Amino acid sequence: MKKDGRSHDRKTQEAMRMMAVERMLEGESAATVMASYGLCRTTGYKWLAKVRGQGRGKRCLAARTGAGRKSKLTAVQKSQVFRWINGKNPMQHGFDFGLWTRDIVRTLILQKFDISLSITSVGSLLAELNLTPQKPLQRAYQRDPEAIERWQRETFPAIAKQAREMGGDIYFWDESGFRADAVHGKTWAVRGKTPVVNRPGQRQSISAASAVSARGAFWFATYQGGLTGELFVELLKRLMHRRKKPLHLVVDGLPAHKKALVKEYVTDTKGRLTLHFLPGYAPDLNPDELVWSHAKRTGVARRPLQKGEKLEQRVAAQLADIGNNPMLVRSFFKHPSVAYISDL
Numbered sequence: 001m002k003k004d005g006r007s008h009d010r011k012t013q014e015a016m017r018m019m020a021v022e023r024m025l026e027g028e029s030a031a032t033v034m035a036s037y038g039l040c041r042t043t044g045y046k047w048l049a050k051v052r053g054q055g056r057g058k059r060c061l062a063a064r065t066g067a068g069r070k071s072k073l074t075a076v077q078k079s080q081v082f083r084w085i086n087g088k089n090p091m092q093h094g095f096d097f098g099l100w101t102r103d104i105v106r107t108l109i110l111q112k113f114d115i116s117l118s119i120t121s122v123g124s125l126l127a128e129l130n131l132t133p134q135k136p137l138q139r140a141y142q143r144d145p146e147a148i149e150r151w152q153r154e155t156f157p158a159i160a161k162q163a164r165e166m167g168g169d170i171y172f173w174d175e176s177g178f179r180a181d182a183v184h185g186k187t188w189a190v191r192g193k194t195p196v197v198n199r200p201g202q203r204q205s206i207s208a209a210s211a212v213s214a215r216g217a218f219w220f221a222t223y224q225g226g227l228t229g230e231l232f233v234e235l236l237k238r239l240m241h242r243r244k245k246p247l248h249l250v251v252d253g254l255p256a257h258k259k260a261l262v263k264e265y266v267t268d269t270k271g272r273l274t275l276h277f278l279p280g281y282a283p284d285l286n287p288d289e290l291v292w293s294h295a296k297r298t299g300v301a302r303r304p305l306q307k308g309e310k311l312e313q314r315v316a317a318q319l320a321d322i323g324n325n326p327m328l329v330r331s332f333f334k335h336p337s338v339a340y341i342s343d344l
Contacts, residue, residue, distance in 0.1 A: 017061040021047050072115050073125070082129045084108060102126070147279040152340040159248055159276055160342060166271075168246030171211040171219070171239075174288035175227055175254075178296070180204035180311045204311035208319065209235050211249065212288050214333045214341055216326030220319040222312055229259030236265060240273055250276045252286065287341065290332040291322065 016037060021044075023033045030044035050060045073081070090097050090104050097104065102122040110116055117125070126132075163170050180203060207227070210220040221235055240247065251257045257275070266273050283289050299318045322328060333341055 014062055017047055020044060021051055021061065024048055025051075071125075072117060072121075073109070073113070077113055077115075078125065078129065080112075081105070081109065081125065082131070085126075085129075085131060143281045144279060148282050148285065151279050151282075151285065155276075156340060159250070163246070163248045166246045168248055169213055169215075169217070170248045170250065171213050171217070172286050172288045173209065173211045173249050173251045174283075174286055174292065175207060175209045176292040176295075177205060177207050178299075178311060178315050206312045206315055208315060210288055210291055210319065211239060212291055212329055212332065214287075214330065216329045218291075218319075218323035218326075218329045220316075220323065222316050222319075227254065227256045229256045229261050232256045232259070232262055233265045236262075236273065240269065243272070246272050246274070248274050248276060250278060250286070252278050252283065253280050284337040285340075287332045287335070287338045290335055290338075291329075294328075294332070295319065295322065 020033050020037060024030055024044060025048075030048070031041040034041045034044040047061060051057060053060070071078075084093065085100055085105065090100060090108075093108055095104055095107075102119050105126065106117055106119060106122045109122070160170065162168075206222055207225065208220060208222045209227070210218065212218050219239055221238060223231060223235070236249075239249075256262075257277070262275075266275055278285050295315075295318055299315065332338075
């Protein structure tokens with residue numbers, strides 16, 4: 001229905017029909033009521049006839065969603081499309097591309113069912129199947145699912161039990177690097193005109209190590225360059241300084257973590273420090289990775305260094321702020337990827 005070139009949506013049409021019929025039932029003439037809406041009076045008579053029909057009432061004036069064109073795919077075929085896509089990639093179906101696109105789904109449906117769909121129809125189908133375009137997480141193909149499951153179900157629970165019996169703590173350790181010229185995230189700008197973010201022309205970089213516990217404890221240190229075995233020992237000594245409780249430290253398999261001098265230092269602590277190694281290529285098992293993700297999303301990458309600022313000071317201040325917020329630290333352990341870690 002249109003009035004003065006303006007179209008009404010279904011709900012507006014429904015409300016208009018209801019009000020018009022209500023007015024006519026109260027005694028106003030059909031001509032007067034329908035003229036106020038810019039409609040023909042005969043339309044009003046038709047609405048009244050429907051409402052007065054046996055057992056119908058005003059519900060017959062309610063808006064209805066159009067049925068639309070019948071789908072070319074059956075419910076069974078739609079379920080099959082979902083199974084093809086969910087948790088799989090196009091290469092498993094013979095394509096030379098690793099990410100799903102509407103065109104690839106369209107081609108696959110044509111190959112399997114001999115049914116041709118438009119790109120728009122494929123998009124509607126994917127939405128109906130609750131599939132949305134998302135940026136995929138990247139994982140190394142060298143991951144060992146059995147080792148990961150064993151870590152979650154057996155290895156870590158045994159570490160937690162040992163720590164409880166010893167009255168010790170469990171920390172997760174990781175390292176990361178920061179650059180003054182890194183820009184994470186997006187900003188708004190006119191289409192086709194890439195925005196510019198000013199940053200220092202002089203490159204600055206700094207490395208940092210941190211250790212985090214499910215109880216909200218946090219430790220960090222900054223350093224220059226890459227991590228060596230000697231540096232790792234120095235950082236461990238700083239971590240253990242004045243520590244009274246035994247510490248179980250979970251680390252990844254970085255070569256510097258496994259050097260002979262590291263093993264010697266751990267042995268010299270006489271049980272005060274024990275290292276445990278995560279399965280290979282499984283950084284998502286380490287909640288300390290989430291610390292770095294948070295730091296890089298909210299720190300210098302979001303607000304570039306200003307004139308005279310030093311990257312190391314900015315990073316140290318940000319990590320200190322994280323350490324002063326136990327609630328934030330504990331939140332890193334609520335991510336589904338580290339749900340295997342209990343409140344230690």
